[in-house]
Amino acid sequence: MNQDTRAKIIRTFVQNKAALAGLVISMVVVLTCAAAPFLPLPDPVDQSLSQRFKAPSATHPLGTDNFGRDVLSRVIWGGRVSMLVGVLSVLLAMTLGTVIGLVTGYKGGVIDNLTMRMVDVLMCFPTLILGILFMAALGSGITSLIIAIGIAIAPRFARLCRGAVLSVRQNDFVEAARSMGMSDMRIMFRHILPNVLGDVIVMGALWVGAIIITEASLSFIGLGVPPPTPSWGRMVREGLDFMGHAYWVSVYSGGAIFITVVGFNLFGDGLRDILDPKLRR
Amino acid sequence: MLAYTIRRILMAIPTLWVALTMIFILVRVIPGDPTTAVMGDYVTDKSLEVLKRQMGLDLPLIEQYGLYLYNFVRGDFGNSLITGAPVLKELKNALPHTLELTFFSLLIGTLTGIPLGVFLALKRNSAWDYLGRFFSLAGISFPSFYIAVLLILLFSMKLDLLPVMGVGPAGDTWARMRHLVLPALTLGLLMMSYLTRMTRSTMLDVLGADYIRTAHAKGLRKAKVIFKHALKNASVSIVTVLGIYTGILIGSSVMTEIIFNRPGLGSLIVGSMLNRDYITITSIMTVYAAIVIFINLITDLSYGLIDPRIRYE
Numbered sequence: 001m002n003q004d005t006r007a008k009i010i011r012t013f014v015q016n017k018a019a020l021a022g023l024v025i026s027m028v029v030v031l032t033c034a035a036a037p038f039l040p041l042p043d044p045v046d047q048s049l050s051q052r053f054k055a056p057s058a059t060h061p062l063g064t065d066n067f068g069r070d071v072l073s074r075v076i077w078g079g080r081v082s083m084l085v086g087v088l089s090v091l092l093a094m095t096l097g098t099v100i101g102l103v104t105g106y107k108g109g110v111i112d113n114l115t116m117r118m119v120d121v122l123m124c125f126p127t128l129i130l131g132i133l134f135m136a137a138l139g140s141g142i143t144s145l146i147i148a149i150g151i152a153i154a155p156r157f158a159r160l161c162r163g164a165v166l167s168v169r170q171n172d173f174v175e176a177a178r179s180m181g182m183s184d185m186r187i188m189f190r191h192i193l194p195n196v197l198g199d200v201i202v203m204g205a206l207w208v209g210a211i212i213i214t215e216a217s218l219s220f221i222g223l224g225v226p227p228p229t230p231s232w233g234r235m236v237r238e239g240l241d242f243m244g245h246a247y248w249v250s251v252y253s254g255g256a257i258f259i260t261v262v263g264f265n266l267f268g269d270g271l272r273d274i275l276d277p278k279l280r281r
Numbered sequence: 282m283l284a285y286t287i288r289r290i291l292m293a294i295p296t297l298w299v300a301l302t303m304i305f306i307l308v309r310v311i312p313g314d315p316t317t318a319v320m321g322d323y324v325t326d327k328s329l330e331v332l333k334r335q336m337g338l339d340l341p342l343i344e345q346y347g348l349y350l351y352n353f354v355r356g357d358f359g360n361s362l363i364t365g366a367p368v369l370k371e372l373k374n375a376l377p378h379t380l381e382l383t384f385f386s387l388l389i390g391t392l393t394g395i396p397l398g399v400f401l402a403l404k405r406n407s408a409w410d411y412l413g414r415f416f417s418l419a420g421i422s423f424p425s426f427y428i429a430v431l432l433i434l435l436f437s438m439k440l441d442l443l444p445v446m447g448v449g450p451a452g453d454t455w456a457r458m459r460h461l462v463l464p465a466l467t468l469g470l471l472m473m474s475y476l477t478r479m480t481r482s483t484m485l486d487v488l489g490a491d492y493i494r495t496a497h498a499k500g501l502r503k504a505k506v507i508f509k510h511a512l513k514n515a516s517v518s519i520v521t522v523l524g525i526y527t528g529i530l531i532g533s534s535v536m537t538e539i540i541f542n543r544p545g546l547g548s549l550i551v552g553s554m555l556n557r558d559y560i561t562i563t564s565i566m567t568v569y570a571a572i573v574i575f576i577n578l579i580t581d582l583s584y585g586l587i588d589p590r591i592r593y594e
Contacts (some may be wrong), residue, residue, distance in 0.1 A: 126532025254427035
């Protein structure tokens with residue numbers, strides 16, 4: 001990508017107000033969560049029974065929960081799990097999927113056929129169901145979440161990448177590289193990969209939001225990060241038990257998920273519109 | 282059409298077989314011995330041996346696999362490790378609740394999302410379009426369980442209009458429907474947002490095509506151009522995506538069932554996952570795979586109906 005196209009892409013991006021808004025929203029969320037240890041917040045796991053179910057006020061802007069813990073602090077600390085899982089699972093899925101897609105698309109033949117049948121079948125299962133199954137295999141915890149969700153969506157990236165490789169492979173420069181005696185590895189990673197990476201990155205950006213929802217769903221079921229570490233999905237679940245007299249726990253922690261996912265989705269949509277001129281409208 | 286149908290059905294069989302094999306492997310990967318799950322942690326090695334033999338876990342893996350496939354073909358899913366009841370019976374109890382929920386959410390989503398998408402495509406770049414695009418993007422950004430929380434807060438707690446928990450007493454259709462409203466609305470709203478976005482972008486693609494300009498130019502009525510020429514051509518893509526989204530919908534129904542305490546497949550799989558009931562998990566996974574493969578089949582068959590060219594490929 002030369003400097004000219006890069007400048008053009010950045011310009012289009014800035015003009016795309018929705019995408020810019022998405023970038024700003026997601027950055028604000030990411031930075032706030034990252035900065036949690038440095039913010040003047042009460043301890044997110046500090047219990048205080050005299051402070052139970054306090055409605056939102058100046059001392060507790062989002063109220064307190066059934067253990068008297070500050071909801072704002074728990075929402076911000078809980079976001080760290082979501083952000084980490086959202087970004088790292090996408091990276092894992094992108095890496096796995098790209099490698100599988102590159103090899104199967106480039107080599108073709110039996111390996112391609114077998115792998116793609118397995119990919120088809122894995123895509124049959126709803127992501128959440130696969131996530132549940134992998135979580136059961138790996139046990140709870142943040143590493144398990146990343147691996148479980150990453151593996152559950154990797155087939156989708158493999159499928160996309162393979163398709164892109166199939167069309168790039170037809171190009172003359174691949175033939176030229178091969179006739180010069182380059183190794184398959186070098187052709188795949190130096191010549192084909194840069195041409196399919198754009199598609200993979202766009203899909204990755206579009207999936208972050210969905211993954212944050214999947215993580216929250218797993219935590220909601222009780223298969224996420226073990227307590228007392230706060231996580232958004234679990235907070236919505238816990239709040240559900242006392243919705244009648246303390247709606248704020250569920251509503252604000254769910255609201256945090258919603259705002260974050262809107263941010264990432266706006267950003268992903270914008271990125272797709274910019275990098276895929278066919279869809280630009 | 283008949284040849285196409287038969288060919289397509291035959292193609293679904295190997296897919297189902299690969300799915301069964303993968304489920305077998307995936308469930309075997311889960312650590313934790315099912316026998317300890319049944320007997321608890323304090324058992325003698327001797328009684329474990331006996332139980333293992335009863336469950337067929339002492340056989341070589343390949344024999345277990347063969348037995349699993351054989352039992353599937355016979356329609357024997359085995360007995361639940363926790364309740365001891367036949368899994369098939371539990372599935373028969375749970376499946377209607379999930380299907381009912383999926384059907385009505387799909388109905389709500391389709392009846393609202395597709396017209397809305399067509400409308401937004403026609404009003405492209407107007408204030409309506411921006412508003413619609415914003416709301417549909419917001420719609421797909423809601424976790425299904427959060428829509429449920431907000432609906433419960435509004436309709437059950439503030440307005441006291443609708444029941445929250447369960448499915449209502451059996452045989453009482455009116456109560457059943459009332460219990461279905463909030464869950465179906467939860468997933469219906471999600472579906473509406475997906476379909477609005479997708480229909481809009483597909484319609485925009487089609488509306489830019491030459492044959493639409495031709496249709497306008499030869500003086501056809503606008504409604505005829507839109508519904509007969511544009512929407513009909515867009516419908517192949519819409520049906521494809523509808524199939525994919527039905528899969529997503531079945532996934533989201535897990536969360537919705539848990540929140541509203543509906544005894545469907547989702548509640549069953551989460552319950553058996555927490556209890557490490559391998560037999561039930563395997564069966565439910567099989568049912569999910571079968572449902573999705575069936576949906577794909579229906580999607581492919583409807584291509585043939587919508588677009589005759591596809592049948593002859």
